[in-house]
Amino acid sequence: MSAGRWRLLATPLVAIAVGLGLAGLSGLVEFGAWLVPVAAILGATVAVIVLTRLATSRPFLPTATGALAAAWLLLVAYVPAEDGGIRWLPGPGTLDAIGAIAAEAVSYAERTVAPAVVTPELACAIAAAAVALLLLVDALAVGAGFAASSGFLLLVPWLPALTLERRVPTLALAGALAAWLAVVTLSRRADHGSWRARAREGAAPAPAGVAALAIAATLVVGLAAAPLVIGGPGWGDMPRLTLPASLGGSSRLDLEIDLRDSLTARSSEPVLTYTSSTGRVDVLRAYSFGTFDGTRWDRDPEGETLAANGILWPEDVSDASLTDPGTVSVSIGSLAETRIPVPAAPRSLVAGVESRYDPSTDEVVLDRAEGTRGLSYTVRQAAGYTTEDRLRGADGLIASGGDGAVPARYLELNERMDIAGIRALAEAQTDGAADRYEAARMLQEYLRGPRFTYDTEVAPSGDDAVSTFLEERRGYCVQFATAMVMMARTLDIPARMAVGFLGGVEDGERFVVRGRDAHAWPELYFPGHGWVRFEPTPAQQTGPRPVYAAPDEVTPQGPSIVEPNPRSTTAPEQQLPTSAPEPTATPVVESEPGTQWAAIAGAVLLLSLGAGAGVWWRLRSRPPVIGDPEAAWRALRRTLGDRAGDESLTPAEAERWIVAEGHELGVEARDALASLRVALEDHRYSPRGSAASADELREQVAAVTAAVTETDRRARERSRA
Amino acid sequence: MTTTVPTADQLAEVARLAQRVRAQLDTVLSGLDDAVDATLATVLAEGHLLLEDVPGVGKTTLARALGRALDASVGRIQFTPDLLPSDVTGVSVFRTDEHRFEFRPGPVFANIVVADEINRASPKTQAALLESMQERSVTVDGETRPLPAPFLVVATQNPIDMEGTYPLPEAQRDRFMTRIAVGYPSSSDEVAMLEAHDGHDPLAEVRAVATAADLERAIATVRGIYAATAVKQYLVDVVRATRETPDLRLGASPRSSLQLLSAAKARAAMAGRDHVLPDDVKALAVPVLAHRVIPSAQARAAGRTAESVIEDALSRVAVPAARVPEALARG
Structure with missing residues (x-):
């Protein structure tokens, strides 16, 4: 009968489990200062629940009170008033404001790429979800007494880490597990019987000692432990248990490229690092794909290769740009490929091992069993080789049959595709293009435009995945690249797909490329110049367009493509003006005064609750x-x-x-x-x-x-x- | 009906009376202390008793032993489907020699009426008995005749045998102050029972230890027992808990509050106390309330009975701690 007091300790433990569960999102979001208000709100909610539970023996009233308090705190912290100040009380416009925040959070989550920099809206959504989980588990485990079953709910935040990333922050998981086990142990019962009887069984007021302990635990969790543990240093460096991945010890690019597959696991494991004299490289290219059967790509056959004894792309060694080339030094870790990833416009390669260059596919072939694993090499590239002027200059050569040098497979269109439909679309989108360069850029801008959404889940399709993609307008790099290749081919532009890596993120003096930077992009042929990369995949995945393909807003031909940006407040380009998403970037949360205020308000609330609890405790402990x-x-x-x-x-x-x-x-x-x-x-x-x-x-x-x-x-x- | 504060002598007399009757009943039925106590409390609180259990556990024996121990007139009615209301209440017959109607009182005109298997009679006949229970009088041919005092109906019914029965509606069950499930005796009690029945009828040995007049006096004493406002509040909290719990489709009525208080007073008097304790309320809550409430479908599906739901309510309602100031309570 006197089991009611375990509930006072159980709620802080549930909060610890939920708070640590945020570590399960490590693959999805960047951790930073936004965690502090979330932790403060969780802590304050726990304090309210525990204090209510001291005052009442009703099983679910404390959870309901906690829900009200949490709703108010969320409102104060994340829903600014119309004038930008703090919204202390809900008003007539509050629902709309919440709706707008929710819509923005959903849309941001849809177009961003993991790990996402957390905006205030996303932080609000995460905080609301964490609070909801806390309340749900509190009601189930503490209110209704089904402590063991609540483990299923507590598992939810770990699902991304367990399924997507397959890397679990061990300490956090162990902590959450321990907290859950403690709740189960405290409740001292198996999960069966009527919930009403169970709710009643424990709903007895607590003696002073346990109550004091519970309050202390609540305050410790709310004020100190959660923000420290969650937002503190070392959160990101926490040792992780890496679950076995399908690729075993070494990683490889998935070359079974089928447009019907969704993008599943994306590893955050570094695959290579490099230093570069010209800054971040756009891409590191490894493979070419030229043959497409409507759903699947096939690798290009190996053509006649040249020994890559220092010199690549022989016809251009005399180019003026080689007089001041960029140097890229690459160290490959666990990546085991048969082709050496090289930056765009490579001119020479020093690898210390024998390699061959295939001019027909621009692949650098490495003949050794372990592939590129552990390889270090230096590439000199003509960094500024491709310019708009050079591409515009290719038109004369096109007219005089310059495309004849290209293998026929780069113009092939499989009959299973709706060639006429794709061509009609491509022609409509390139209407008014003066030359091949403009047509290519218009195709790129069409695909990058707001009508298309980056999504790792792709709609099921039949034999014609390109048409499906052009209708559904959802996909990831493979779909975007393939669509652009096929649209270009319908316009008689030779095109192929290249697979490799994006330039990665800066880490001190070097750049780190991770598994999730794997990428596919289209290359279009310009006679007299060569194969040129375009970037139709939306910016949140790939960063900015190549400089030569960036829209020129003063160009009069542009307006049909470059619309006055309707997403100007939300477009990732605005937040990431010059580089790809950088996990080291300062989270936006910090610069928002409203959130700071919210954290302070939460802390003040906590302190006042703590003070109230102290007074109550003193009154109780006075000798009778x-x-x-x-x-x-x-x-x-x-x-x-x-x-x-x-x-x-x-x-x-x-x-x-x-x-x-x-x-x-x-x-x-x-x-x-x-x-x-x-x-x-x-x-x-x-x-x-x-x-x-x-x-x-x-x-x-x-x-x-x-x-x-x-x-x-x-x-x-x-x-x- | 005036009530006076009972004196210590009066209280002791009630306690002794209860003790004597209990001793007599114990010779017939061993191990049924709770049932016997609740029975006595019902008798002293002027209530009526419903004994509900499977056949053969001693319902009728308990009822008959009570009648013998109290040395009061006992009427026994075996309810059958063809029993008529007049078989219960009595009938006026025409005396040709005297050229007038003469009333022949039915078995209901007795201090203690044992109504066996009450659910086997037609609703009409049941109603006749239940009406006389409520009114404590019988109206035949326009003439109202009072029933003797004290008047106690001890009805038995068998909850298993459903074929050809007319279960009492809730409104009529409400007329019984208590319902007691006699229950199977323990192993040792059953052996004791076999030995008591060995060769003779123990019922024949039950002696009358109280007269109707004794009973009347005891009843008057019980009426004067004091119940503090805190106890009344506790009682009402318990009754209200049965109305608020989702486990019950129908909670206990205000009439049941009244009857629970009366029964609790009787129990207090039996213990020689001049005031009611929450323990009295607790001890009688199940017998007084369980037959008036209906468990919800979910509760039944979860295997819960009315008894267990009421016990839950008892384990939930806090016993009032502070003495409620009388003036405040009255105001």
Whole structure:
């Protein structure tokens, strides 16, 4: 009957499990200062729940109160008022503001790429989800008493880490697991029976000691532990348990490129690092794909190769740009490829191992069993080789049959595709293009435009995945690249798909390329110049367009392509003006004064709740004055705690309970207890009241207390012996 | 009906009476202390008793032993489907020699009426008995005749045998102050029972230990027992808990609050106390309330009975701690 007090400790433990569960999002979002307000809101919610639970024995009322408090805190922290200030109270426009934030969070989550920099809207969504999880688990585990089953709910935040990334922050998972087990242990029961009975079973007010402990735990969690653990240093460096990936010890690019597959696992494991004299390279290219059957790409056959003895792309070695080439030094880690990833326009390669260059596919072939694993090499590239002027200059050569040098497969269109439909679309989108360069750029801008959405899940398609993509307008780099290649081919532009890596992120002096930077892009042929990369995949995945293909906003031909940007406030380009998403970037949260205020407001609330709890505790712990039987009984109950039973026991039942629990109470103590009980009954229920004097009562309380303490001591000694 | 504060002598007399009757009943039925206590409390609180259990556990024996121990007039009616209301209440017959109608009182004109298998009679006949229970009088041919005092109906019914029965509607069950499930005796009690029945009928040995007049006096004493406002509040909290719990489709009525208080007073008097304790309310809550409430479908599906739901309510409702100031309570 007296099991109710476990609930006071259980809620802070649930909050710890939920808070640590945020670590399960490590593959999806960048951690940063946004975690502090989230932790503060979680802590404040726990404090409200625990304090309410102290005051009531209703099982779900504390959770409901916590929900109200959390809703208010979320409002204050994340929903600014119309004038940009803090919205202290919900007003008429609040629902709209919340709707706008939710819509923005959803749309941001849709177009961003993991790990996402957390915007205030996303932080709001995460905070709301964490609070909802906390309340749900609290209601299930603490309110209804199904502690064990609540483990399923607590698993939810770990699903991304377990399924997508397959790398789990071990300490956080262990902490969450321990917190959950502690809740299960505290509840001391298996999950069966009616929830109503279970809710009632534990719904008893707590004794002061446990209550104080619970409040302390709540405050520690709310004020210190959660922000420190979540936002503190070392969060990102936490040791991780890497679950076995399908690729084993080394990683490889997936070259089974089928447009019908969704993009599943994206590893954050570094695959190579490089230093570059010209800054971040756009891409590192490894493979060419020229043959497409409507759904699947096939690798290009190996053509006639040249020994890559230092020089690549022989016809251009005399180019002026080689006089001041960029140097890229690459160190490959676990990546085991058969082709060496090289930056665009490579001119020479020093690898220390034998390699061959295939001019027909621009692949650098490496002939050794372990492939590129552990390879270090230096590439000199003509960094500024491709320019708009050079590409525009290719038109004369096209007219005079310059495309004849290209293998026929780069113009092939498989009959399974709706060639006429794709061509009609491509022609419509390139209407008004003056030359091949403009047509290519218009195709790129069409695909990068707001009509298309980056999505790792692709719609199911039949034999013609390109047409499906052009209708559904959702996909990832492979779909975008393939669509652009096929549209270009319908316009008689030779085109192929290249596979490799994006330039990665800066890490000190070097750049780190991870598994998730793997990328596919289209290359279009310009006679006299060569194969040129375009970037139709939306910017949040790939960063900016290649410089030569960037839209020129003063060009009069442009307006149909470059619309006045309708997403100007939300477009990732605005947030990432010059580079790809950088995990080291300062989270936007920090610069938002509203959120700072919210954190302060949450902390103030917590402190005031803590102060209130302190006052309450002091009042409770004041020594009782035994003046009447009621006070004597209260004093006895306080001493006995659990062993006096709960408040639904009548005095006589409580007496029997105390005797049963006390085992070896002596005759004297039993008599004193019986006298005390009779005095209480008379005092409470008899028309005459009790005749017992205060001295008698004090003696009786002292006798029972001493006897109980003595039996406790003996029991402890026995258990030690 | 005036009530006076009972004196210590009066209280002791009630306690002794209860003790004597209990001793007599114990010779017939061993191990049924709770049932016997609830029965006595019902008798002293002027209530009626519904004994509901499977056949053969001693319902009728308990009822008959009670009648013998109290040395009061006992009427016994075996309810059958063809029993008529007049078989219960009595009938006016025409005396040709005297040229007038003469009323022949039915078995209901007795201090203790044992109504066996009440659910086997037609609703009309049931109604006749239940009406006389409520009114404590019988109206035949326009003439109202009072029933003797004290008047106690002990009805038995078998909950298993459903074929050809007319279960009492809730409104009529509400007229019984208590319902007692006699229950199977423990192994040792059953052996004791076999020995008590060995060769003779123990019922024949039950002696009358109280007269109707004794009973009347005891009943008057019980009426004067004091119940503190805190106890009344506790009682109401318990009753209200049955109305609020989702486990019950129908909670206990205000009439049941009244009857629970009366029964609790009787129990207090039996213990020689002049005031009611929450323990009295607790001890009688199930017998007084369980037959008036209806568990919800979900509760039944979860295997819960009315008894377990009421016990839950008892374990949930806090016993009032502070003495409620009388002036405040009255104001």
